[in-house]
Amino acid sequence: MKLALLGYGKMGKTIERLAVEAGHEVVFIKDRANERGDLAEADVAIDFSTPEAAIENISRCIMDGIPIVSGTTGWLKDYDKVLNLCEERNGSFIYASNFSIGVNLFFGLNEYLAKQMSSWPMYDINIEEIHHTEKKDAPSGTAISLAEGIIKNTAKEAWQLDGQGDAVVPIHAKREEDVKGTHEITYSSEIDTISIKHEAHSRDGFAKGAILAAQWLQNKKGVFGMKDVLGIE
Ligand SMILES: NC(=O)c1ccc[n+]([C@@H]2O[C@H](COP(=O)([O-])OP(=O)(O)OC[C@H]3O[C@@H](n4cnc5c(N)ncnc54)[C@H](O)[C@@H]3O)[C@@H](O)[C@H]2O)c1
Numbered sequence: 001m002k003l004a005l006l007g008y009g010k011m012g013k014t015i016e017r018l019a020v021e022a023g024h025e026v027v028f029i030k031d032r033a034n035e036r037g038d039l040a041e042a043d044v045a046i047d048f049s050t051p052e053a054a055i056e057n058i059s060r061c062i063m064d065g066i067p068i069v070s071g072t073t074g075w076l077k078d079y080d081k082v083l084n085l086c087e088e089r090n091g092s093f094i095y096a097s098n099f100s101i102g103v104n105l106f107f108g109l110n111e112y113l114a115k116q117m118s119s120w121p122m123y124d125i126n127i128e129e130i131h132h133t134e135k136k137d138a139p140s141g142t143a144i145s146l147a148e149g150i151i152k153n154t155a156k157e158a159w160q161l162d163g164q165g166d167a168v169v170p171i172h173a174k175r176e177e178d179v180k181g182t183h184e185i186t187y188s189s190e191i192d193t194i195s196i197k198h199e200a201h202s203r204d205g206f207a208k209g210a211i212l213a214a215q216w217l218q219n220k221k222g223v224f225g226m227k228d229v230l231g232i233e
Pocket residue numbers: 006007008009010011012030031032033048049050051053057070071072073074096097098099100134137206
């Protein structure tokens with residue numbers, strides 16, 4: 001597969017290393033205003049850039065007819081614009097807040113637990129996410145997906161950073177040196193605590209999942225998520 005990389009930071013470089021190891025070729029790299037190679041040669045593009053840059057990078061690929069996988073977080077206020085553009089241009093697009101297979105299994109576990117716990121209002125829900133200090137957005141995209149999974153299965157109505165109140169899923173975001181990504185959901189009562197946790201040991205899981213999504217997206221049209229790629233509910 002011939003790949004274009006939009007964003008050549010921690011994730012872009014990890015994807016390049018693993019893609020080349022797996023026999024793929026990187027034919028285009030864009031980082032800020034610097035470009036090398038030819039985007040038109042790519043079978044699929046992968047965007048791990050910044051919240052400000054993602055919409056332009058994704059739109060450019062859709063306009064140029066290149067299937068695009070985006071893992072950039074913090075830009076979802078513009079998600080509907082991308083959906084409309086993708087429909088208009090008959091494009092191919094996948095977004096996931098987290099491409100790791102483990103996290104996508106964890107999303108299912110989170111929804112199952114939320115459904116079980118919804119009958120027991122004495123438990124307070126809390127989401128904590130911890131990431132490295134360079135992270136630009138808070139809360140993490142993954143924490144937002146986890147909160148949405150809880151809202152779908154309980155009487156909670158919204159998530160809020162450091163929020164409070166019966167209808168709110170509070171998310172606490174911590175920033176610590178070199179943490180790749182830790183997410184923990186806790187249900188606590190006076191009597192006991194139940195928690196589930198996912199801890200990434202490296203960025204390789206995110207990168208491998210994004211490469212898998214890129215392979216899956218080749219020759220498909222439409223807007224998809226990681227559940228489609230992995231064939232899970
Ligand atoms: N979905 C997932 O699985 C997942 C996993 C890890 C990170 N992320 C997200 O991916 C994004 C990138 O993460 P990172 O750790 O690689 O960050 P990073 O800061 O190391 O890299 C981002 C790169 O984007 C570049 N950039 C800035 N403007 C650009 C533009 N207009 N076009 C192209 N590149 C541009 C920056 O120069 C930088 O090199 C973040 O939003 C992060 O939250 C998602």
